Amino acid sequence: MTTTVIRQADVAIAWDAAAGQHVYLPGADIAFADGRLTFVGRDYAGPAEETLSGSGLMVMPGLVNIHAHPSSEPMNKGFTDEVGTPGLYNSSLYEYLPIFRADAEAVPDCVRVALSELLLSGVTTLADLSMAHPGWLDLLGESGMRVCVAPMFRSARWFTRNGHVVEYAWDEQAGEKALAEALTLVERAEQHESGRLFGMVVPAQVDTCTPELLRDSREEARRRGVSWQIHAAQSVSEFHEITRRHGLTPIGWLHEQGLLAERSIIGHGIFLDDHPSTPWHTRRDLDILAETGTTVAHCPTVFARRGITLKHLGRYRRHGVTIGLGTDTYPHNMLDEMRLAAYLARTQATDPRSLTTTELFEAATIGGARALGRDDIGRLAEGCRADLVLVDITHPMMRPARDPLRSLIYAAGDRAVRAVFVDGRKVVEDGTVLTMDYPAAAAHLHEAQKRVEAEVPRHDWAHRSAEAIAPTTFRWR
Known part of the structure; x- marks a missing residue:
């Protein structure tokens, strides 16, 4: 030794x-x-x-990143910088997320690019929320990072036919099958020869999973002693969909189902019952998050691009809500994400004291570690x-x-x-x-994006070109 x-x-x-x-x-x-x-x-x-x-x-x-999508987001650079669907409150999820997707050949390069950027910005532990893909665990092992493998599963996919109504194509059996496959992947991750992989249970979104799938997945997470994460309160459309279905806010409904606790993580958690864009007749969501010990994974960049932000990070902290940070989108630069988190918190509060750098660093280290159930990362202490x-x-x-x-x-x-x-x-x-060829992966991704761009009209509901959806900064002459 x-x-x-x-x-x-x-x-x-x-x-x-x-x-x-x-x-x-x-x-x-x-x-x-x-x-x-x-x-x-x-x-x-x-x-x-x-x-x-x-x-x-x-x-x-090392910094702890509890929410990222390395297998897809690097492909979106140049596509989704300035897009948001007007008829869906400027979210990019429902209209654009399904059409700008890396093909199978490009996924490993997406992962290498994202993980390289994360390492270069000081991230040593990452929660990788991805759909399962071939060679995933060995690729993460190759990176040298400590990775919480978080294979997503769901009962439905969302889509829009017109840019202002979100619809859902349901397949409940497929959701249950995907949960079983995800649990197998979590077990394999924990047995990986690198010794740096561990797992998390992740039903993809609050609006794409049946109540049964959510309860089954939460029970499996408890039984296995791992964390549980879900995207929730991430769009106005989702907020309205859940209140329509259940008469409760997304946070209120998850709480009613018994799904929120200290090892629960809410991806984003922006649209609470007192957010200016979603005023509801209750004012309980922030209390629920604090009382249950639920962590909010805060990823400001992806929302700031669309004029959306959490209201506001300092308020959540003062209320006793545990905060972790993530890089939901490119660039996968944790230090940039931290800087933006601080500035948005202060501008939303109109108060430079609303969020301190002390609190920000805690979120990026021990807040994330706590959410992942780890007391041996995110701090410099003997035994860690x-x-x-x-x-x-x-x-x-x-x-x-x-x-x-x-x-x-x-x-x-x-x-x-x-x-x-x-x-x-x-x-x-x-x-x-030192562990991956970042420049080569980025070069491969540049070529792969041309393939994706050519396929955009086939996937888009209105059969538009990528240039029609996301015009370049200047026209090419």
């Missing part, structure tokens, strides 16, 4: 167990062996087969996994570095990330992903 020591880091973001919070620790030594941290403090005097200089570095825990991010605090965009985390989030971003370790293995060095 080889012990590696980072000596005399300028600063570490260490975990103060007594206070239950992160702290700045200057002059820190960090030691790790066999994938775990063995020392976080000063003046390490133990064995050291390998020593790294911490001069000019900030060492922080050796998931580390080394930040160059001498980078010009980090200077001045009176408060280095703020300099990282609000100024330097991923440009200052020097190296990333997962389980003590270096997976990023000097801006290069």
Whole structure:
């Protein structure tokens, strides 16, 4: 067992167990062996087969991303930057999501591009919400990341024939079969030779699953001791659909079904009963989320593109709601997502104090870890996994570095990330992903998008071209 020591880091973001919070620790030594941290403090005097200089570095825990779709979203760059269906409250889900899809050949490149971007921005743990695809687990193992495998399943697919009505094609037996297949994948993930994969149960959306499928899936998650996540309160159309079906809001209905608890995660959770776009006769949704210990996976970028945002992150935090962060869309850059989350929270609150950087970093680390049922990630403490991010605090965009985390989030971003370790293995060095060929995957994806673009008229309800749906910034001459 080889012990590696980072000596005399300028600063570490260490975990103060007594206070239950992160702290700045200057002059820190960090030691790790066999994938775990063995020392976080000063003046390490133990064995050291390998020593790294911490001069000019900030060492922080790897970020925890609890909501992403790596197998599809990278393909959407250039397609969905500025689209939203006017007749469906500017959501892009129902009209555009089904037509801009990576084909089977492109899926591995989508995954490699997304995971590379995540690693480069300091993410060491990811929840991958994807439909099952060939070679999925081995591809995740290859990446070097710690991944919560979250195969989605559902009883219905949504579609629109006209751009203002959402319809559902139901197949309840297919949903039950897909649940069984997802559970098998979760078991395989936990047995994977990499040792870094684990699982989650994910009925895809609140409006595409039968009550029976939701209850069965939640019971399986409880029985297996894994987390359970669902997309809910993510669009105005969905809010109206659930209130029409059940006379309750999406959050209220999930609660009535007994589905919300500490290991439950709501993907997005924007349209509550007191949101300005969905005013309802109750004012209980925020209380329900807080009282049940449910986590909200907040992914601001994908909604901000369509003029939509949660109202507002600081309010959720003050109400006692657990928050985790995700990168629902491209770019899969967690530091960018954190910056936008902070700015949107403050503009929505019209208050610069509404969300602190302390709370933001907690959401990106221990908030996400808690949602995944892990107390061994998202913090630098002895016994935790050796998931580390080394930040160059001498980078010009980090200077001045009176408060280095703020300099990282609000100024330097991923440009200052020097190296990333997962389980003590270096997976990023000097801006290069060591486990995957990011440039090659991006080049393949560029070619694959041409195939997808050619197929758009066949999948679109109005048989429009990609250029008609999403015109380029300037016309090509």
